[in-house]
Amino acid sequence: MPATSPAREKCRTCRLHSLCLPRELPQGDTSELARIVQTRRPMKRGTYVLQAGGHFQSIFAVRTGSVKTSTLLPSGDEHISGFHLPGEILGLDAIASRSHPSTSVTLETSHVCEIPFTELEHLSERIPALQRQLLRIMSRELSTEQSTTHLLARRSAEQRLAMVLLDFSQRFANRGLSARHFRLPMSRSDLANYLGLAPETMSRTFRRLEARGLLSIAGKAVVILDPIALAELVDGASGGS
Amino acid sequence: MPATSPAREKCRTCRLHSLCLPRELPQGDTSELARIVQTRRPMKRGTYVLQAGGHFQSIFAVRTGSVKTSTLLPSGDEHISGFHLPGEILGLDAIASRSHPSTSVTLETSHVCEIPFTELEHLSERIPALQRQLLRIMSRELSTEQSTTHLLARRSAEQRLAMVLLDFSQRFANRGLSARHFRLPMSRSDLANYLGLAPETMSRTFRRLEARGLLSIAGKAVVILDPIALAELVDGASGGS
């Protein structure tokens, strides 16, 4: 069986090439990266990608499916800090402490690539473009995280929901999917948790936005009917009516 | 006057050495770093270190004083995303987009070091330890940002205040100052904004915690009287009485 060729191809032929680590890397360098990336069997829904407290060894890239990341608060309940779609990187928050501060679980059957961090660091010493891309990804992560913070500070349930829906709309669009029709991969209570709301409030807020004709929701299937009104809602403008 | 020696010394002799970029760098490499770092005249209270929308060119390190970072929401009001103490790095969230997503202003007379990013990147290609430290700092920033998110999600005014006070206590302690007596560098309304609360709620919450003997506050001067009870408050334990 061919030993090196398929391995060296796997990042280059990946659909997510331009969203993930290999972005803007020349072909030869992408092959070098691919050599250290470990692809694995698909993980079933509810499988741990990494666990809080566990020793940091690798970062992970979502290839297909979706992942949620959460931390268990001392009080016993969890707080979900994010959802990850294909092309996004997990585990970057563990570099400093050498141990994972949070836990990541698949929300559905998912493919995840493992990238051993020590090898990645060594590789990026030789490939400056890879180093730059790594910093870019972390920087982007930082801005994303800050937006999440804004999402939670002093915003109404409606605004929070509108924000997260537009965020998903954008992210699906970046992956070549529809910005208007999509399926939320997480449960209602997970979404509520992420937004800092009670599940009941989520439910009511969905119905209210639906009644105003801004969107339509059936189970996990969302249709964005009026993206402009949703955006105005987020901006705090009293746009409606 | 001596031309190179003082410049090459400035990071090595800086009190914040171990909190900042040079951490764990051998002396020679620290000198190389110091050569690209630009120290500047002290900035008066209210001076912009960097402005949202501005072209990204450098990252900044707080040397003395303190800085707040905020973004202006489309609705017109600002949201403060963080406060920065000596040794902390600003502007890392701009690497990806090449333009600053937020604005940073000094809260008091402050010294800030400017580190041109392109030069830092080149330097870190030659000095792997510097590259590692850069990644560590960004990773740490990422965890901090996540804690902030937890701070805001589903927590009462009391818990938020307790969290932020313990956070400052910790950070002051890391800088060799008292963990029990310190001076908050920002105004009440800035703190309230950061915590996603109305200033009035802040005020009342301070008084309530003071009445319970957990702390004492006079103007910006804080005394932590019962750090354990504060920590229990944060953890959601119904500790008191």
Add this chain to the structure above:
DNA sequence: ACGCAATATTGACGAGGATCAAGGGAAAAG
């Protein structure tokens, strides 16, 4: 296809915090 369990909706109620409005005190300006 059936039945059970987990998840989602809906309603009623109450609490925590925002808002509105006014008064007090500390820092800055003269």
Add this chain to the structure above:
DNA sequence: CTTTTCCCTTGATCCTCGTCAATATTGCGT
């Protein structure tokens, strides 16, 4: 030292959202 201004504090009221409880629905296993 006095005056002004801004910020902080305090009080009263309203409203959003959390909580409790019951019902409906979906998804899962057999």
